[in-house]
Amino acid sequence: MNVERTLSIIKPDGIEKDLIGEIFRRFEGAKLRIVAAKMLKLSQEQANQFYFVHREKSFYADLVSYMTSGPVMVQVLEGEGAIEKNRLIMGATDPAEADPGTIRSDFAESIERNIVHGSDGPLTAAEEIRFFFSEEDICLRRP
Ligand code: GDP
Numbered sequence: 001m002n003v004e005r006t007l008s009i010i011k012p013d014g015i016e017k018d019l020i021g022e023i024f025r026r027f028e029g030a031k032l033r034i035v036a037a038k039m040l041k042l043s044q045e046q047a048n049q050f051y052f053v054h055r056e057k058s059f060y061a062d063l064v065s066y067m068t069s070g071p072v073m074v075q076v077l078e079g080e081g082a083i084e085k086n087r088l089i090m091g092a093t094d095p096a097e098a099d100p101g102t103i104r105s106d107f108a109e110s111i112e113r114n115i116v117h118g119s120d121g122p123l124t125a126a127e128e129i130r131f132f133f134s135e136e137d138i139c140l141r142r143p
Contacts, residue, residue: 007128009117012070037075
């Protein structure tokens, strides 16, 4: 399998619940290395742009308001099959449908307030990483 990079976000509810350490531990335990990370508060404009693909959905305004309601932690994860591996660790979008032991099954309250974001494919991963980080922000780690 190829070494890939993916974008992960701990959303405002994950920060509020003090889950940064727990979630990072799960990434590292699964050999997903954190190669860049920062905490920030998304502006309305950033959240609108990041979720532009969902602009026609009924939940778009709520989603933007939730994502701007508090700080988020944004990180680049690197590892073999990182995109799919991160999606497996996160679990399904709706926590009621997420497998036991996944982040969303263990901690999420609802389909909206679902603790984490993870890129869903190679193109979106590259785009989403560029949205938050420049190439110089990403640290090269020894294999
Ligand atoms: P993800 O890739 O699993 O995060 O899911 P999507 O890309 O489909 O949706 C993006 C985000 O929008 C999700 O993580 C949720 O926070 C939110 N969302 C998705 N579907 C719904 C929905 O039906 N209702 C509400 N309120 N929020 C949703």
